[in-house]
Amino acid sequence: MQTFPIQKIIEHGPGVKSFYFPKTFDVRAGQFVNLWLPGVDEKPFSVSAVMGDWIEISVKRYGPFTTALMECREGDYLGLRGPFGRGFTLQNNALLIGGGIGIAPLRLLAQELNVRGLRFVSLLGAATAYEIIFARDFQKQSVCYFTTDDGSMGKKGLVTDDLVDIIAKEKIEYIYAAGPEIMFVKTKELIDPLGLPYEFCMERYMKCGIGICGQCVLDDSGLRLCVEGPVLNRDDLKEVTELGLLHRDASGRRV
Ligand SMILES: Cc1cc2nc3c(=O)[nH]c(=O)nc-3n(C[C@H](O)[C@H](O)[C@H](O)COP(=O)(O)OP(=O)(O)OC[C@H]3O[C@@H](n4cnc5c(N)ncnc54)[C@H](O)[C@@H]3O)c2cc1C
Ligand code: FES
Helix, strand or coil: CEEEECCEEEEEECCEEEEEEECCCCCCCCCEEEEEECCCEEEEEECCEEECCEEEEEEECCCHHHHHHHHCCCCCEEEEEEEECECCCCCCCEEEEEEHHHHHHHHHHHHHHHHHCCCEEEEEEECCHHHCCCHHHHHHHCEEEEEECCCCCCEECCCCCCHHHHHHHCCCCEEEEECCHHHHHHHHHHHHHHCCCEEEECCCCCCCCCCCCCCCEECCCCEECCCCCEEEEHHHHHCCCCCCCCCECCCCCEC
């Protein structure tokens, strides 16, 4: 664990911010770091972009940790360790499906695909317009489809509503998704019959982040999301029986 000052903060809207830290390691899209707020807790966050000597982390407020993070100011010191986990593989003619703050890891993925000259299309959805973070950057890099629950940006509805039509229209050959687990369930239901390969960037309550404590194990696969994930592919997910049904709470109990 090393401590770093926050270099810069961008506010996208109430409870959604991006934080910038000095880049001291190489990181791949889909990998995550653990942020430590002294006296509060330590929690995992995807790296959402790499910009020269900075890394970017984009956060939505949920509970105690993210609320405390929202209070931090530029110059405040935070602990940071990582990067951890397995990132995305890079594929051509892909569709990036992002739900809410799940858009964060897809932003770095878009950067990496772009550098490699690989074609991709973005399908991004959130509760409201400002939660579709960095929408303009995605528009500069790809054809984009947006959905919001309240209709404030793009089409009103769920990100999966037109998924099958978009796959056909854009001649998609590979799917990446990041977002809430219910979105994975729906996405899987729609794309499994099409036989397309995919990778989902998943979240579980994590503690050690390095494969020791067993907190993030996905039943019945035995996969530890912090080591074998957080990006899992279609084959990995065949073994996972708890998708959208169960997860472990802070005590490790399945709920
Ligand atoms: C690999 C990974 C990458 C992540 N990347 C990001 C990111 O880029 N940006 C971001 O804002 N958040 C990200 N998260 C989620 C982030 O870690 C949680 O939002 C954070 O732990 C919440 O802490 P809290 O104390 O604010 O809220 P808590 O009190 O811990 O949680 C508030 C609510 O969120 C739920 N929750 C907490 N942690 C998780 C989780 N991991 N998955 C699903 N639900 C959860 C709780 O069940 C509760 O309902 C990531 C999580 C993982 C595992
Ligand atoms: S968080 Fe400890 S094994 Fe994954």
